[in-house]
Amino acid sequence: MMEQIHRELQLTADGSHTLFVPEMDEHYHSVNGAIQESRHVFIEAGLKQLSKENLRILEIGFGTGLNAFLTLIENPCRIEYYTVELFPLAPNVIKELNYGQIIFEENKDLFLALHTAPWNVTVELTDRFYLHKIQGDSNSCTLPVDIDLVFFDAFAPDKQPEMWNQEIFDKLYRCTAPGGILTTYCAKGSVRRMMKKAGYSVERIAGPPGKREMLRAIK
Numbered sequence: 001m002m003e004q005i006h007r008e009l010q011l012t013a014d015g016s017h018t019l020f021v022p023e024m025d026e027h028y029h030s031v032n033g034a035i036q037e038s039r040h041v042f043i044e045a046g047l048k049q050l051s052k053e054n055l056r057i058l059e060i061g062f063g064t065g066l067n068a069f070l071t072l073i074e075n076p077c078r079i080e081y082y083t084v085e086l087f088p089l090a091p092n093v094i095k096e097l098n099y100g101q102i103i104f105e106e107n108k109d110l111f112l113a114l115h116t117a118p119w120n121v122t123v124e125l126t127d128r129f130y131l132h133k134i135q136g137d138s139n140s141c142t143l144p145v146d147i148d149l150v151f152f153d154a155f156a157p158d159k160q161p162e163m164w165n166q167e168i169f170d171k172l173y174r175c176t177a178p179g180g181i182l183t184t185y186c187a188k189g190s191v192r193r194m195m196k197k198a199g200y201s202v203e204r205i206a207g208p209p210g211k212r213e214m215l216r217a218i219k
């Protein structure tokens, strides 16, 4: 089981941490900069593209909570943030991560609050940010509907191919509200084709530093 798997804390090029899973030879984020990647792929290419008073966000792969934390800090409107994770991190791993200090020193406890929030219930973290962490397998669990923004942040297709299949993109398409957006750091042609087959319009856009392209899909 992955929760028993050894994960190593590493520094990325922008000074923020990531986790490395030796058994998979895979990082949780880009080694060129974890915060930089998350901001580019999920905040700039996703969150900032939508202007609504209420946003429903669904993240595949909660992991370190970095995307959730940046969204919470950005906080452009009232947000209901759903996130699915099969292998939650242990508290001793979470407390080593430096995102709280780097991103929002004055209120870094909010980062820990994302992790200590109970699973499978909706928690009001601030009066504008509601968190619902689903502990389960995104391939088989029930996903929320009417989602405005999907953050697809699974491990890379060559490391965890079972996360990138036609069924999951069909399922995500059904959950996405008309006009909704799905973003991912991945730019693979096979992934693009699955998203298109699901019904999304898909564009390749500039990726974060160190990566030429990424995908953004719109319903």
Ligand SMILES: C[S@@+](CC[C@H](N)C(=O)[O-])C[C@H]1O[C@@H](n2cnc3c(N)ncnc32)[C@H](O)[C@@H]1O
Binding pocket: 002, 027, 028, 029, 060, 061, 062, 063, 064, 065, 066, 067, 084, 085, 086, 087, 088, 136, 137, 138, 139, 153, 154, 155, 156, 163
């Ligand atoms: C690339 S990491 C990114 C996580 C996170 N967004 C972050 O910024 O740290 C992928 C995450 O997907 C999780 N995961 C792996 N298999 C999963 C599954 N079947 N269902 C849901 N999450 C899964 C992993 O445990 C890991 O936390």
